[in-house]
Amino acid sequence: DLRAAWPTAVPGLHRLALDGVTLDLLVGGTPSGWLPEITARVDEFVIPEPLDAMRALSRLAAPNATLRLQAPDEQQLRTLKAAGFSWTGHPGANAESNDGGWLHADYTSRKPQPPMPLPPERRAIVIGAGVAGAAACERLAARSWQVTLIERHEEPAQEASGNRAGIFMPLLSKDDNIPTRLTRAAYLYAMRAWRRVGGLAPDGGAPVLGEQCGVLQLARDEEHAPLQREVVEAWQYPQEFVQWLDADAANAVLGAPTPYGAWLFPQGGWANPASVCRAMLAACGRRLTRIFHAEAITLRRHEAASDGDARGGGAEGEWEVVAADGRVIASAPVVVLANGAGATAIEQAGELPLYTMRGQVTHLAAEAFPKLKMVVCREAYMTPPVQGITSIGATYDRDDDRALRAESQQENLLRAEEILGPERVAAARQAALQGRVGFRTMAPDRLPLVGALPDYGAEAGKAERLRDVKRHEGLYTLLGYASRGLIWSPLAAELLACQLEGEPLPLEATLVAALDPARFVLKARRKL
Template sequence: MRHALVLLDTDFDGARLRAACARHGGRRLHYIALAPRPIDASHLPQEWRAQWPPCVPGLHRMVSRDGLVTLDVLIGELDACLAQLSARVNEVHLAWVPPATAMLARLMVDGARLHAVHLDEAQRAALQKNGFVFDESRLRAVFYARRGDSEARVAPERRAIVIGAGVAGAAACERLAARGWKVTLVERHAQPASEASGNLAGIFMPQLSKDDNIATRLVRAAYLYSLRHWQRLGGIGAAFDGAQCGVLQLARDGAHAQVQRQIAASGLYPPDFARWLEAPEATAMLGCPAPDGAWWFAQGGWARPSSLCAAMLDACGTLLTRRFASSVLRLERQDGEWLVRDAQGGLIAAASTVILAAGTGALQFEQAAGLPLDAVRGQVTHLAEGSLPVPPFVVCREAYMTPAHGGIVCVGASYDADADASVRASSQHENIHKSADILGVPPFDAPLAGRTGFRCVAPDRLPLAGAVPDPGMPGRCERLRDVPRWPGLFGLLGYASRGLIWAPLAAELLACQLEGEPLPLERQLAEALDPARFLLRERRRAS
């Protein structure tokens, strides 16, 4: 598959986007636009308006219906946004000149073209100093990399093995197949989504914080990317089971509510993304007392992970080969390829790229045994419709409740540190007590019913998405790029309680890394997901 032309616009302009799409019609185009102020998207074509993000900071990726144009809009302060871009740019429209032009030069490929709206002599001199050679117009230039600075990329062999057929593995298959990769999916069970992804319902919603920290920004990026990605799959409730019915997240108590009011007063979150409700409005919506108020996430909701897995795998078409009921016991590296072998030593599959997406099951492989992942037990209770006065949207506080679907309300989930896979009465009582407390009804008894799954959790509760580190290779490490890696071995792990939304974005991130495409996240956020971050900290402490 031919690489896209990557174009950077330093101050988003709809007319420039339309012109670029027309000029490169029929070819793949990756258009990256910085957006320092709110954008009126009403004048853009419908395919962009339908995907347009709320005005919240971060990188927002959209894709045209035919898949030929990718539009990344990066909302925030211009210089900060430029510093966080991870891309190799072929062409730049310079509507704004960064104070440090080296930041711009860092992104350019050798021979990249520059088109400026206006340049003074000092700006032109700074650009020339960093490798830009201007023509007689003095507003157009070509970038020439310094000797040794240009990167020669070897096109990857588009053939991979994915181990694990939950939401992480299914998303990896879909994102790679969308780029023309042939993928072999290996799963020890006879069906996909047989572990934690087998729950009847998972909820999706953003996370808010007073300081808009890295975890909050990552969850926001994953949530918004997933909503757009699911549209392209065919839509929630159409391509897969679920409903974008909204999520009401109740404040825990008065002190928690006061922090939430401060977040709401910051103005960071527009109402179409997150709206704070004081007690009267929250009570009216819930239908019972909500004395401390609540957040309303209108775009949130619930989905059935197994049906989402099926939709993603179906989207792969003939590029996907399924090897189910196959227990992988070891990985061997031979002649530049990974060999995936079963319990008897038989060969299941071979490829130069392997992606571990089996949760804590990844730890059984020698190459990934050192990753700091834990299994956390989560029991979901299944209640018959009518057992609780559940509203037609998701409600959560210490527990969550989904609207009834197929006659069942899902309530949960427990958070336990044991390995008991049974459905037990104590966890059911805990779930019922928390949900009854939310709705202001007495706790009650119900037939023991539900499901137990095990979340895969990292110490910082963030996913691992990227190349797997090789701790057996000695050496001092100061930066992530210094950490030794297993060649061709990658992980999509540690999704904890947010697998529904982590899966699409983490898979897109890994696919972009493999293909050398612009990343769908700011550099700082991508680094926060690097599987080598724990080994780097360990070696820094030891040095």
């Protein structure tokens, strides 16, 4: 089972869910370099060789943690003692001493981590039944939470998650920047998450309608082609993750002339977002209550009054979700906003810097378009036929027009012509064009907002760190997935569930901070 689950050997933190065990593997770098990036409470350290930064272990050590270290020298012993570890006897570096030279130590610092908080009351409301909300329900239900899902439509995946086919692929860059690292982690985790709920099949033979057929990302121009090659060579990625193809090799894969090279992502492909939502929600079983065709308009929290009674008549410390007619839809201690742009209509989230981009996808009958064996993209993407329909898109428009527009259809076909050539797309020009309009919700930095919602009504103060920003107790966000909601949603939901449970986080601390909704609060204050 471990061999089957073993991740692709690319840099980052990889979370594997095995039978009753969660295993995090850190690939690349050094153990000492990883220590500041780990967010966890460690009960036991087993270290086969000394680290350069053993003092940093105290940041992770839970009360009464233990440590085993093989053959420490005197300097390392002094470092451990300064970090708050103690032991009896005199451990030696001689491998022939008792227990092969292993040191057995206990963490007895007078400044340990605070005691583990009490387990949360595992009841939550998730608002929004797209890929963000469905993944949140699945990850919480897997931890025995009772979840109420509120959706304003009659079915899941009716807004941004309603496209026939979304593509999944990583993002590459020469400097391996934060968006690249986040997207790589999300892409790999999403594929494991889909396997966990039953897997993908292009013909309905699995819960998720989709296929790992590969993605061919063509170079934009002659300047971009050598950059593509340099990125692959510099990072020495495994062949199963990405391959660089020169123009001739790309031509052979595409089946059409292309003057430049391409990245080939063999593990990538397409998936139907609605089927992902259905699979995630089905995995929740009886722990999920669905309330559809109900729109959350107002959130109100009942706090304890000075006489001990809860204000407003509700349960103390719970959020109530109120509809437009004043009816209370549901109540729970935790609310997760996963409803895209609709979140900003709720007062507590009204100042989040979210905006939408219109995206129109063109749908063509399979016989009217060249049959592709994999996803192809450059300035646009084209999918293999999905239930007899090829998807081409999507536009990026700064307006809120929900109607299909002829000019947007022609824009998509023009991009297809630039990739495949006018002759191969000529039949599509004569075909009846259908399509779909959706709206991507995104933040100014194009990264999601995952975590506790800042309290914009609180006194600003002089907070300079994320942990100092005041938050709404029990109110969280899974928002701003832009064009990558299909792969972002599983990892973001896992991250939020771990934050709620006090579990080790599935991402490096630097990346978690990059997703924190409060990052915009700090940016705004720094401008003052």
